[in-house]
Amino acid sequence: MNEHSNLQGSQSAEEIIALDKRHVWHPYTQHGVEVEPPVIARAKGASLFDADGREILDMIxxxxxxxxGHAHPKINAALARQADTLEHIMFAGFTHAPAVNLAKALSDLLPDDLNxxxxxxxxxxxxxxxxxxxYKSWVNRGQTRRTLVxxxxxxxxxxxxxxxVGRSSQMFGAFKDLMCDVRVVPYPATFEGDDAVEEREAGALSALEALLADHKxxxxxxxxxxxxxxxxGLRMCRPSFLKRMVAMARAAxxxxxxxxxxxxxxxxxxxxxxxxAxxxxxxxxLSKGLTGGYMALAATVVRDRLFDIFLGHDFDRALPHGHSFTGNPLACAVALASLGLFEEEQTMARITQINARHRTVLDVLAARPDVMRPRTLGSALAFDFGNDTQYQSDASLKLRAWYLANGLNIRPIGSTVYLMPPYCITDDELARAYATMIEGMDRLASGSL
Ligand SMILES: Cc1ncc(COP(=O)(O)O)c(C=O)c1O
Structure with missing residues (x-):
């Protein structure tokens, strides 16, 4: 036994919070004002359970x-199997089955020559x-192109x-002097009942057209x-916009x-x-859902013809880039198991059902005077309230705390409330989440949060 053995064992929530307060720096957090986070002890399906066994529905x-869903038995088994076989090997100069099989599976799922x-x-x-x-693909073609759109x-x-490239997101003002050259064009966000979307799309496309004409x-x-x-804030656009925008970029x-x-x-x-589109x-x-939410893994998938630009006989032409954990076998095995579940569990059909449930709530939301721009796409449901769009606005923090106290993990972004549940969520759990989400809005409106 040593003084750290406790880190593996059973600790009280108070001990964990005390260690957290003393030693941990959380992401996107102002520790000067942040309240104590719940200690999550375990999770199953769409539910998180805190140290006292209290359930919190993971609605985002x-x-x-x-x-x-959390702790899926098939993903757990794949992870355990892989851990018993090969936990990690550097990926420069070595390869392994989980990585090549995942690369092949992604290539098969993606269109055209994204291989x-x-x-x-x-x-x-x-x-x-x-x-x-x-950037380097242009360098290899003898061109210096420094601008991103x-x-x-x-x-x-x-x-x-x-x-x-996220410089307009309100998050990164403090770092603007470190950034590379990026031009920002308008994004034609749309929602249910939007009657000005075409005008907005035309504005965005003409801004892009002008930029491409001058700087391509x-x-x-x-x-x-x-x-x-x-x-x-889950801002949605129409497929037709995406299609026209891609055609414009291609032409340039x-x-x-x-x-x-x-x-x-x-x-x-x-x-x-x-x-x-x-x-x-x-x-x-790709990342986030790639491993079903289990592990840190991402994939940047490129067309064959783009990859070919990096081929040659000297390292100068190659991509000098990579990480210690590139292609980690545990993460790749988990990703393969997660991809398999889409077929086995008919996940896409369940997402269609979730969307149908969201649509019934959309009408309720649209009838409220305090709700603006209600919208849904797939498993996502969102709407806006109020005018304070700051990432952690006062109202967003109050709502987040109230939802948490009432058994929901919902984190409004500025003036946007949204749901994006795991696909395993049941209809009963969804109904519970909708009712609590709306009660939170009622309380915000009546000043009783
Ligand atoms: C669209 C998009 N791209 C990139 C990222 C960055 O991902 P990560 O936080 O895993 O680095 C995020 C994170 O939310 C995202 O939403």
């Missing part, structure tokens, strides 16, 4: 990662890789390149979260990156959001 799938998979660790590094691949409100992660020789790539911006010979970190693996009602990007970034 633990930052949109959890797809089939070449670069594994990384999370959404940010998947985007960072995509940006570097795009992104959409207003887009969020792509928090490493330097990813943060740069400098633009390495354009990046977008297809169909739905996540962190901007600008590479297209789809950031499907949040939208991938069923979130929008298709396995990949690009399927709504039947378009293929040059590069797609």
């Amino acid at each position: 799938s633990s930052w949109w990662t959890c797809t089939h 070449r998979v670069f594994f990384t660790d999370d959404g940010s590094t998947a985007v960072e890789t995509a940006i570097k691949v795009a 992104a959409f207003d409100g887009g969020y792509h992660g928090d490493t330097l390149g990813a943060m740069s 020789q400098d633009i390495a790539a354009l990046i977008i979260e297809p169909m739905m911006q996540g962190a901007a 010979n600008v590479l297209v990156i789809f950031d499907e970190v949040a939208t991938g693996f069923g979130r929008t009602g298709k396995l990949f959001a690009m399927e709504h 039947d378009v293929t990007p040059d590069i797609v970034c």
Whole structure:
């Protein structure tokens, strides 16, 4: 026994909180005001259980990662099997079955010649890789293209390149001097009953057209979260916009990156959001749902013809990029098990049912004077309230705390309340979540939060 043996054993919630307070720096958290977080002891299906056994429905799938539910027996078994066989091996100069089989499975699921998979660790590094691949592909073709194009409100992660293309997301003002050159064009977000969407789309497309006309020789790539911006507050766009935007980029010979970190693996009602518009990007970034929410793994998948630009006889032409845990066998085995469940459990059909349930609530929401822009896509349901769009607005923090106290993990973003449950959620659990979500809005309206 040593003084750290406790870290593996049973500790009281108070002991864990005390250690957390003393030693841990949480993501996107102002520790000066943050209240004590619940200690989650275990999870099953759509439910989290705190140290006292209190149930919390995970209505945002633990930052949109959890797809089939927590502690799925088949994924657990795949993880245990892989841990017994090969836990890790460096991925430069070595290979292994879980990684190649996962790369093949992703290539089969993605359209056209999106066949070449670069594994990384999370959404940010998947985007960072995509940006570097795009930039270096031009370098290898004898061109320097320093500019990237992104959409207003887009969020792509928090490493330097990813943060740069997410510069309009309100998160990263403090780092603006470190960012690379990014041009931001308007994003035509839409919602139920929107009668001005065409005008907004025309504005966005003409801004893009003007930018491409003036700067296409400098633009390495354009990046977008297809169909739905996540962190901007689940802002949805129409497939027709996506299609026209991609056609425009193609005509200008600008590479297209789809950031499907949040939208991938069923979130929008298709396995990949690009399927709504039947378009293929040059590069797609995947993470979050890739491992069913189990492990840190990401994939940047590129078209064959783009990969070929990196082939040659000297290292100068290659991609000088990679991580210690690239292609980790445990994560790849878990991802393969998770992909298998989409077929075995008819997951896409369940997402269609979840969307039908969301649609019934949409009418209730639309009838409220305090609800704006109600919208749904696949497993996602969202609406806006109030005018304070700050990431952690006062109202969003109050709502979050009340929902948590009442058994729901819902984290409003600024003035957006949203649900994005794991696909295993039952109709009863959904009904419970809707009722509590609406009660929270009632309390906010009456000032009794
Ligand atoms: C669309 C999108 N891209 C990238 C990221 C960054 O992913 P990660 O937090 O895993 O680095 C996120 C995270 O929310 C995201 O929503």
